[in-house]
Amino acid sequence: MSLGLSPEEWTAVRLSLEVATRSVAVSLVPAVAMAWVLARTRVPGRTLLDALVHLPLVVPPVVVGWALLMLFGIRGPIGAPLHDWFGIRLVFTTNGAALATAVMSFPLIVRAVRLGLEHVDTGLEAAARTLGAGPLDRFVTVTLPLMSPGILAGAVTAFAAGLGEFGAVITFASNIPGETQTLPLAIYSATQTPGGEAMAARLAAISFALAVAGLLLAELLARRMGRWLGRG
Amino acid sequence: MLEVALRHRFEASAWRAARRDDGFALDLAFASPEAGVTALFGPSGCGKSTVLSAVAGLLRPQQGRVVLGGEVLLDTARGVMVAPEKRRCATVFQDARLFPHLSVATNLRYGLRRAPRDATGPGFEEVVGLLGIDHLLHRRPAGLSGGERQRVALGRALLARPRLLLMDEPLASLDAGRRAEVLPFLTRLRHAARLPILYVTHALDEVDALADRLVLLQAGRVLAEGSVETLSLRTDLPLAARRDAGAVLACTVLGHDPARGLTRLGFAGGELTLPLRDEPVGSDARLRIRARDVAVATERPRGLSTQNLLPAQVTGIGDAPSPHETFVRLAIGPATLLARLTRDSVARLGLVPGQAVWAVIKAVTFDRSGSPS
Numbered sequence: 223m224s225l226g227l228s229p230e231e232w233t234a235v236r237l238s239l240e241v242a243t244r245s246v247a248v249s250l251v252p253a254v255a256m257a258w259v260l261a262r263t264r265v266p267g268r269t270l271l272d273a274l275v276h277l278p279l280v281v282p283p284v285v286v287g288w289a290l291l292m293l294f295g296i297r298g299p300i301g302a303p304l305h306d307w308f309g310i311r312l313v314f315t316t317n318g319a320a321l322a323t324a325v326m327s328f329p330l331i332v333r334a335v336r337l338g339l340e341h342v343d344t345g346l347e348a349a350a351r352t353l354g355a356g357p358l359d360r361f362v363t364v365t366l367p368l369m370s371p372g373i374l375a376g377a378v379t380a381f382a383a384g385l386g387e388f389g390a391v392i393t394f395a396s397n398i399p400g401e402t403q404t405l406p407l408a409i410y411s412a413t414q415t416p417g418g419e420a421m422a423a424r425l426a427a428i429s430f431a432l433a434v435a436g437l438l439l440a441e442l443l444a445r446r447m448g449r450w451l452g453r454g
Numbered sequence: 455m456l457e458v459a460l461r462h463r464f465e466a467s468a469w470r471a472a473r474r475d476d477g478f479a480l481d482l483a484f485a486s487p488e489a490g491v492t493a494l495f496g497p498s499g500c501g502k503s504t505v506l507s508a509v510a511g512l513l514r515p516q517q518g519r520v521v522l523g524g525e526v527l528l529d530t531a532r533g534v535m536v537a538p539e540k541r542r543c544a545t546v547f548q549d550a551r552l553f554p555h556l557s558v559a560t561n562l563r564y565g566l567r568r569a570p571r572d573a574t575g576p577g578f579e580e581v582v583g584l585l586g587i588d589h590l591l592h593r594r595p596a597g598l599s600g601g602e603r604q605r606v607a608l609g610r611a612l613l614a615r616p617r618l619l620l621m622d623e624p625l626a627s628l629d630a631g632r633r634a635e636v637l638p639f640l641t642r643l644r645h646a647a648r649l650p651i652l653y654v655t656h657a658l659d660e661v662d663a664l665a666d667r668l669v670l671l672q673a674g675r676v677l678a679e680g681s682v683e684t685l686s687l688r689t690d691l692p693l694a695a696r697r698d699a700g701a702v703l704a705c706t707v708l709g710h711d712p713a714r715g716l717t718r719l720g721f722a723g724g725e726l727t728l729p730l731r732d733e734p735v736g737s738d739a740r741l742r743i744r745a746r747d748v749a750v751a752t753e754r755p756r757g758l759s760t761q762n763l764l765p766a767q768v769t770g771i772g773d774a775p776s777p778h779e780t781f782v783r784l785a786i787g788p789a790t791l792l793a794r795l796t797r798d799s800v801a802r803l804g805l806v807p808g809q810a811v812w813a814v815i816k817a818v819t820f821d822r823s824g825s826p827s
Contacts (some may be wrong), residue, residue: 349551351538353614354512354568360539363564367555451555 227424233400234408235428241391241404242384244320245327246377253264253404254373260332261339278305278328278390283326287393290322296395312394314321319395323384330383331376337369339365375440381434386429405429456618456650458521459483460508462515470727480504480515480674486667488523491644491651493661493682496671502654505671506622509544509652511519511538522618542573544611545620546628550603552595558606565614573615573714576646580774581609584646601632605639611667612647619651620808625660626659637663662742677736686742687783695775701791707733716761717815723787726760728820747819750782751812752803761817766791768809771800 226314260272278286282442294301294312303328312318342365350360388406395402397411409425412418462480480501486492494502507513509520514535520528522543526538530555537707544565552561566578582588585605595603604624611619624640625633637660644651644664653664661668661682668685670677670693678691686702693699703726705719710730717731719739726741733739754763769790770783780800784791791813803809 228461343551345547345549345551346553348538349545349547350553350564351512352541352543352545352567352620353610354539354542354544355564356537356539359568364553 225424227437230332230399231408231421231425234352234403234405234425237400237402238259238404238406238432239387241387241402242381243318244281245387246381248320249324249331249335249380250373250377253328253376254335256328256332257335257339259337273355274364275332278326279329283387283389284393286325287322287390289392290318290325290390293348294318294321314396314398314402316395316401319404321390322390322394323387326387326390327380327383331380334376334379335369335372338369338375341372342368352415368451371444371451374443374447378436378440378443380434382440385432385436405432455484455488455524456486456652457507457508457519458485458505459519460505460515461517462504462508462513466647475646478674482671482674482790484669484676484679484714486587486652486669489648489650491653491664492664492667492669493658493665494652494654494669495658495661495665496677497656500671501674502656502671503622506545506620506652506654509618510543510620511536511541512545520685539568539809540615541618542569542614543618543620544614544616546604546611546624548623550595550600550604550607552598552603552610554595556595557591558587558593558595558598561595561606562587562591562610562613565616567612569613569615575649576612580646584642585609599632600628601635604628604632604636605694608636608639608643612643617649619649621651621653623654623656625657626655640664641704654697658693658742659697662702662740682740687780687792689772689774689792690758694781697743697746698744699792699794700742700747701789702740702742703789705739707731707735707737707739709735723785723789724764726815726817726820728817741793741820743785743791743815744819745781745792747815748784748791748793749814750784750793750795750799750805751804751814752805754812755814758814759816760814762813762815764791764813764815766811766813767813768805768807770807771805784811786813 235373243268256275260268291313296302296305296311296313301312304312340411344369346364347360350364355363386406391402391404392407397403398405404430405425409422412422412425460480460482479502493506496502504513508515508518515530517530518528526534527541528534549570553564558752562578582591585608587602587605587609590598590602592605598606602630608624625636628636641663655661665682667679668682669679670685670691672692678685678688683702683704685693686700688694703720703721705726708718708720708725710717712730717725717728719728719741764786766784766786767783768782772781772783774781774794778797780795780797780801782793782795782805784793793813
């Protein structure tokens with residue numbers, strides 16, 4: 223089952239999946255919390271927070287990568303203590319690529335989760351309250367299940383987008399084969415190499431297939447969940 | 455014992471302006487007894503649902519005090535506000551609000567699993583049997599009819615073992631057929647529950663069928679409170695202007711005569727004959743005798759089709775909402791009836807207080823629910 227791909231090309235595919243998975247794993251819980259704050263609370267500065275969350279959608283990815291480099295570089299205000307105290311280095315690593323991807327896809331998850339949350343009837347939560355369910359209990363037994371289609375949609379979209387994140391990854395994590403060279407970076411390198419056209423085409427086809435599979439999976443899961451929630 | 459005192463002002467806003475003309479103030483107090491149904495009755499927008507929300511704890515009034523069985527649930531003066539989940543005031547909403555991702559059985563057990571261990575109340579099987587929902591237990595709420603959903607919601611609230619059951623127009627979103635389906639279950643539940651129930655409605659037939667006490671609300675204030683029987687005789691209340699105004703009598707089913715298609719009901723002042731009903735002999739039934747359905751004769755009429763001829767005494771003649779009509783108050787033993795007559799009839803018969811007359815009530819004017827049909 224080599225699909226005509228070389229081991230190096232398989233590494234890029236595997237790395238892409240790994241980076242996308244890690245990025246979703248890292249950003250999902252904060253995204254749900256952020257969606258909650260934006261949809262349900264009236265904290266001062268909420269509008270500013272909303273704008274800040276959406277920044278990666280409008281700022282050039284390279285600028286996001288650069289900002290991460292400034293913050294998380296081993297001389298940066300966050301990167302230095304991470305490196306000096308815990309021995310964690312993010313720049314030029316797979317985890318760094320995942321972080322850059324997570325920051326880029328964060329607004330996508332927040333938007334989807336928020337949409338899901340706004341669809342949850344607060345009347346159901348009120349009913350749960352009068353039946354004796356406290357805040358955490360209500361969230362786990364009523365709100366979370368009912369907003370799960372939004373969470374799922376956000377996670378799948380972020381995963382699919384994360385497979386193809388380019389600018390932020392190459393700026394923050396560089397283009398290191400086997401470490402940070404994900405699919406789009408590998409395609410870019412192939413196009414820059416004389417005679418790499420065939421490799422670029424193969425990787426592009428894989429990218430395309432993964433994106434379509436992701437969309438189909440999302441649709442299938444959404445339908446399942448709709449039925450489960452009695453909306454079918 | 456439930457004591458409620460609330461003061462709340464909704465400020466005028468664009469959102470509210472679309473619904474009401476301007477800001478809306480609530481300023482009321484009432485108390486309801488240990489057990490039984492207290493109905494909050496009034497037109498839409500009189501604040502009755504707001505009162506329920508404040509008792510449940512879902513709304514925090516600007517000023518207020520809610521005491522249930524000696525425990526202070528809310529006292530704004532002392533800064534006490536018990537969280538709704540700790541109040542044990544289970545609520546049945548107009549829209550059933552069943553959890554769509556849970557089965558009917560899990561919905562029913564939602565409150566039960568969160569009730570304190572020492573809380574007592576009817577058990578799962580009993581409630582399921584009472585509401586006739588055993589065949590629905592494995593279904594999802596989306597597959598239920600409106601009436602079935604509301605029955606499940608009633609069961610869910612009752613199984614939470616509440617100290618107070620709150621019902622916010624539980625039948626208002628149902629069509630006439632579904633209402634008739636659910637109302638008997640409510641009556642049964644009311645007898646099984648043995649706890650105070652606060653019931654918000656704008657349907658008089660629900661009051662007649664369920665309520666022990668009535669709190670009449672208008673524009674955020676209590677207009678009158680008392681037993682349904684007592685308030686039904688007050689001709690000074692807006693209730694008297696309704697087509698279905700009339701005395702409510704507490705009756706007992708004395709017997710059925712299926713051959714003649716009749717049922718006999720006993721009340722404090724005598725007996726009434728009605729078209730055949732299906733309640734068992736000995737059970738309590740409450741009857742609203744609409745004032746417009748009562749005629750008065752100064753002599754015992756003969757050759758009349760009417761089933762009910764009751765010897766009565768005129769005890770008062772009062773104003774009716776229309777200038778050409780009056781309410782005549784009739785004492786039948788210890789019971790009182792109202793008759794709505796034209797001023798002309800009163801003058802023609804020369805009715806005066808103290809006079810002995812006959813009250814004439816057609817049997818077919820009593821329909822099942824007591825509502826105008």
